[in-house]
Amino acid sequence: MNGYQILEEDMKHSVLLDTSFFVRLLNDEDSSHNNAKEYFKYFLEEEIVLKVGSKLMSFH
Amino acid sequence: MVKIGDIEIRVVGKSGNLELKPDNYDIRHIASILQNVEDLLFPNSKKDRPLITYDIQKGSVRHIFKTPIQYIIGFSAILEQIQDSNSIDFLDLRTARAIESIQELSLQKDYEFQFSTSVKDNIELSISPKTKFYRTENIWVDAEFYFYGILTNAGGKIKANIHLDTKEYGSLIIDTGKDFLEGQEENLLYKKFGVRATGKQNLDTGELDIKSLKLIELINYSPKYDSDYLNALISKSKKSWRGINTDEWLSNLRGGYEA
Numbered sequence: 001m002n003g004y005q006i007l008e009e010d011m012k013h014s015v016l017l018d019t020s021f022f023v024r025l026l027n028d029e030d031s032s033h034n035n036a037k038e039y040f041k042y043f044l045e046e047e048i049v050l051k052v053g054s055k056l057m058s059f060h
Numbered sequence: 061m062v063k064i065g066d067i068e069i070r071v072v073g074k075s076g077n078l079e080l081k082p083d084n085y086d087i088r089h090i091a092s093i094l095q096n097v098e099d100l101l102f103p104n105s106k107k108d109r110p111l112i113t114y115d116i117q118k119g120s121v122r123h124i125f126k127t128p129i130q131y132i133i134g135f136s137a138i139l140e141q142i143q144d145s146n147s148i149d150f151l152d153l154r155t156a157r158a159i160e161s162i163q164e165l166s167l168q169k170d171y172e173f174q175f176s177t178s179v180k181d182n183i184e185l186s187i188s189p190k191t192k193f194y195r196t197e198n199i200w201v202d203a204e205f206y207f208y209g210i211l212t213n214a215g216g217k218i219k220a221n222i223h224l225d226t227k228e229y230g231s232l233i234i235d236t237g238k239d240f241l242e243g244q245e246e247n248l249l250y251k252k253f254g255v256r257a258t259g260k261q262n263l264d265t266g267e268l269d270i271k272s273l274k275l276i277e278l279i280n281y282s283p284k285y286d287s288d289y290l291n292a293l294i295s296k297s298k299k300s301w302r303g304i305n306t307d308e309w310l311s312n313l314r315g316g317y318e319a
Contacts, residue, residue, distance in 0.1 A: 019310065019313065020310050023301070023306050023309075023310065024306070025294075026293060026294055026297040026298065026301075027294070027297065027298045027301045027306065028294050028298060029298060029301070030301075030306055037290070040285070040290070041285045044283055044284060044285040045285060047283070
């Protein structure tokens, strides 16, 4: 999977977002931007918990 | 096979000049023992726990608890490990606290608490003013946490705090200080918030000490898709990516690893 990985142990409720996901989401000139944006919208609408590594957050 | 077993906590000591017996043993100490035994036997799942019955007998004061033998066997093993290792650092937080509370009572009143169970004949653990069953403090370190949930209570006459109902930890009580609550102009109750807080975390197990939480910051947390907000973030951040081949950049970052 590119951009996100669904956590197997908690499949229906949470996703782990990696660097690639944020790079694509926050740049509307990226070829995968719309894809990432739709996923982001879906996660929030479905109340799926978004999980992000602490190193990634400090990096951004 | 007997299905019910018992735990005996014998308290040896004096009440003034008199030998300790149920007639001169304060109900406050009984209440404390009852609470601690529940925490020792069932630190996490009190709601679904089986019946524990109680009796108090002479000699000096003997607290007798009965519950299914399966739990007594587990409890006996814990007592043995505490006695052998002379440490409570391996226990989970509630169990360790219960032992500390009994140790504290022992010091305050000069009582000896002798634990035994129907599984073994001998005394399995003795807590007296000479023992030092306290957690080693340095395995609990200061850490920072984020919690998300609904704020269900705010206030407190002596200790000002908020109660946050979370999915992960249940209801958390977080100290805020009176000034923080005084300065709030809007009603905080029954709204979703994120809370940034400090607290103690166990270095070995990662366990969080939920009684140590102090508020750093209350974060407005509205997990709804907000197109305008997202677009504002995008226009702010996209400038940083101009002229950068993101695929190449990510590939370098991963060092050849592709998920």
